[in-house]
Structure formats: structure tokens, C-alpha cells
Amino acid sequence: MPVLYDIDHKRKLVIARGCGVMTMTDLFAYHKEVWSRADVIGYGEIVDITGIDVKSTIPTNEIIDLAKTAAADDAVVGSTRLAIVATGDLFFGLGRMYQAYRETTVQSRKKVNVFRSMDEAMAWIGQ
Secondary structure, eight states: OOEEEEEETTTTEEEEEEEESOBHHHHHHHHHHHHTOGGGTTOEEEEEEEEEOTTOBOOHHHHHHHHHHHHHTSOSSSOEEEEEEOOSHHHHHHHHHHHHHHHTSTTOOEEEEEESSHHHHHHHHTO
16 A cells, blocks of 8 residues: 555654545545544644655545545544644645535534644644
């Protein structure tokens, strides 16, 4: 799977890294695998997409679907943060699109932001 992730229980943080050619199927699979786990409820998340190949197929309508699905799966208690790291303009723009749809979905309990560097993302997440 082109999405690799680590769960840091001490910091209550999931760090995911996209690599190679990515499809929306990969992103949906990552979301389902990680966020269906009870032990990560209330955790922050960083998704680093700087390693995704520009040949990846990321249809706009599926970004909207992922945002709605993820928002519907948010834990009912509290609010957490999701930082997306994207250095290239194309994926930065797609990250901002995801942010917009995620934040306008009523069920969403995560604050989302997009950054150009991991340092900025970590600072915003609070790590």
C-alpha cells in the first residue's frame, strides 16, 4: 500500500506518508484501516504527501467523497487536528480542496490545515 503510517501512542498522533503512485482507493483503505481502530480515537494526524508521484490519479469528486467519509467517521468527543504536508503546488492545492470540503461537512470534528513543511505541520499539531 502506498500509504505507510506510524501510530505514536505517547504523543497521541498518527503520522502517514504517501509514496509512489497513489490512488484514491489507497487513501480510502488507509482511512478505514487506521480510523476504525478504537485505540486512535482522539488522536491528531499528519499526512505527508510529499512523496506521492505526480502521475497519481486523484479525481476531485473522490476527494469530496473522502472528506465526507472521514468527517462522518470522526469521534463524537472533542476536536483534533489533521495537518497535510505538500510541497508541490498540485498536491498543496488538492490538500486545500480536501480541507475546504472536510471543514464544511457538518459532522467534521477535525481542524484541517495544509503546510509546505513537516516542521510547520508538527508545530501546528502541537508536537
